[in-house]
Amino acid sequence: MSVIQIDDSLLLRRLELSDISALQHVISGAFNSMDLGEEVARRLSLYCSSGQSQTRLTDQQDQQIPCEYWVLEGTCEHDCIGVCGLYRANWWWEGCLWLGWLAVDPSKQGHGYGTSMLNALITIARSRGASVLKVETSADGPATRFYLKMGFSVEGRLAQLYSANTDGVVMSRKI
Numbered sequence: 273m274s275v276i277q278i279d280d281s282l283l284l285r286r287l288e289l290s291d292i293s294a295l296q297h298v299i300s301g302a303f304n305s306m307d308l309g310e311e312v313a314r315r316l317s318l319y320c321s322s323g324q325s326q327t328r329l330t331d332q333q334d335q336q337i338p339c340e341y342w343v344l345e346g347t348c349e350h351d352c353i354g355v356c357g358l359y360r361a362n363w364w365w366e367g368c369l370w371l372g373w374l375a376v377d378p379s380k381q382g383h384g385y386g387t388s389m390l391n392a393l394i395t396i397a398r399s400r401g402a403s404v405l406k407v408e409t410s411a412d413g414p415a416t417r418f419y420l421k422m423g424f425s426v427e428g429r430l431a432q433l434y435s436a437n438t439d440g441v442v443m444s445r446k447i
């Protein structure tokens with residue numbers, strides 16, 4: 273599975289090299305950091321040019337952290353609305369996948385795109401053998417409310433994960 277048609281105007285598909293500059297804009301805006309956007313774009317370019325972007329995470333046994341990046345595309349304008357990674361370090365069991373870099377273009381937030389993207393990612397995660405989905409995010413950030421609404425619960429708090437004053441939380445959901 274490399275494409276999920278969500279509805280007439282939305283699909284979720286694997287990341288391609290040609291998406292990177294649009295996604296740099298999405299990540300910089302969503303996380304409010306140009307530096308972060310540049311760094312993620314650099315890593316995603318390496319990921320695509322290594323060929324990893326065309327392989328399922330279950331077939332990436334040579335990687336320490338097999339992962340797939342998925343892009344939410346508006347089919348009318350072929351624009352990149354959102355992005356998310358699915359990954360699992362190879363020392364974890366195969367039933368647990370993690371979300372990473374889930375982001376929706378700031379100009380499109382609050383219209384249900386994050387919900388549509390996460391629901392489609394859950395379908396993909398199940399197809400990769402997962403029964404549990406986890407995510408690590410800022411303890412006091414707005415994304416925790418998004419994940420709570422999506423059926424995740426807080427499993428634990430990670431003190432001073434992002435800075436001396438910013439804790440993280442791990443949230444989890446059975447899928």
Ligand SMILES: CC(C)(COP(=O)(O)OP(=O)(O)OC[C@H]1O[C@@H](n2cnc3c(N)ncnc32)[C@H](O)[C@@H]1OP(=O)(O)O)[C@@H](O)C(=O)NCCC(=O)NCCS
Nearest residue numbers: 302374375376381382383384385386387409414415417418
């Ligand atoms: C979190 C994020 C992906 C949600 O995407 P979205 O398209 O805005 O989400 P939806 O429109 O589907 O919202 C679904 C629900 O999530 C909650 N929610 C979403 N954004 C929220 C915010 N900024 N503050 C509080 N609640 C929020 C709401 O409960 C909303 O339901 P409602 O509209 O019925 O109230 C998006 O806001 C984003 O990219 N944020 C910045 C990056 C980030 O923090 N990513 C998570 C890192 S792990």
